[in-house]
Amino acid sequence: QKEVEQNSGPLSVPEGAIASLNCTYSDRGSQSFFWYRQYSGKSPELIMSIYSNGDKEDGRFTAQLNKASQYVSLLIRDSQPSDSATYLCAVNPGGGADGLTFGKGTHLIIQP
Amino acid sequence: DAGVIQSPRHEVTEMGQEVTLRCKPISGHNSLFWYRQTMMRGLELLIYFNNNVPIDDSGMPEDRFSAKMPNASFSTLKIQPSEPRDSAVYFCAGQSRFGDTIYFGEGSWLTVV
Numbered sequence: 001q002k003e004v005e006q007n008s009g010p011l012s013v014p015e016g017a018i019a020s021l022n023c024t025y026s027d028r029g030s031q032s033f034f035w036y037r038q039y040s041g042k043s044p045e046l047i048m049s050i051y052s053n054g055d056k057e058d059g060r061f062t063a064q065l066n067k068a069s070q071y072v073s074l075l076i077r078d079s080q081p082s083d084s085a086t087y088l089c090a091v092n093p094g095g096g097a098d099g100l101t102f103g104k105g106t107h108l109i110i111q112p
Numbered sequence: 113d114a115g116v117i118q119s120p121r122h123e124v125t126e127m128g129q130e131v132t133l134r135c136k137p138i139s140g141h142n143s144l145f146w147y148r149q150t151m152m153r154g155l156e157l158l159i160y161f162n163n164n165v166p167i168d169d170s171g172m173p174e175d176r177f178s179a180k181m182p183n184a185s186f187s188t189l190k191i192q193p194s195e196p197r198d199s200a201v202y203f204c205a206g207q208s209r210f211g212d213t214i215y216f217g218e219g220s221w222l223t224v225v
Contacts, residue, residue: 099143104153
């Protein structure tokens with residue numbers, strides 16, 4: 001059973017601080033990794049993808065991947081109240097068009 | 113690009129009734145997925161199609177659930193008979209053969225009373 005694990009939270013972070021979200025996955029052969037953001041009552045939307053070990057930065061977001069530790073993280077710098085949402089970690093185990101396995105998500109609250 | 117289109121957006125039905133959820137994927141997306149989301153279980157993959165052919169339906173909870181994709185632009189997920197425990201958000205999502213990112217529709221919010 002391929003699994004993706006996340007702390008459900010809620011994770012409360014003061015406005016302007018760095019929010020750190022973590023995810024572990026069980027399938028060592030997984031090739032690609034994604035972070036989706038889901039606002040309450042809305043569908044998940046892709047915010048970051050990462051394929052290689054190390055860091056990938058996009059604006060205020062940084063994704064980090066460590067395949068040896070089977071660990072993915074998302075850092076949000078200068079957190080804003082609009083970042084309050086559930087963040088879903090997703091893994092493409094086979095690297096092809098077979099869909100993604102999702103974690104249950106971490107509920108992030110940015111306190112003004 | 114209109115995105116993945118789902119209907120109905122919201123449905124309230126009585127236990128025992130048939131429910132049909134519909135999805136129009138993004139043109140050119142070869143893979144189509146039906147996910148179910150609940151607070152308890154998160155996002156669960158129910159079934160997916162590749163080039164209109166069902167590939168993996170191991171996530172379909174039981175025989176009351178069925179899905180079809182008669183052509184590249186339309187898919188349905190049917191629940192017959194519906195039960196209160198089927199209440200959830202059902203998402204349709206698509207994936208291009210050129211990339212492994214998937215894109216979600218707005219979801220169909222189902223309540224069975």
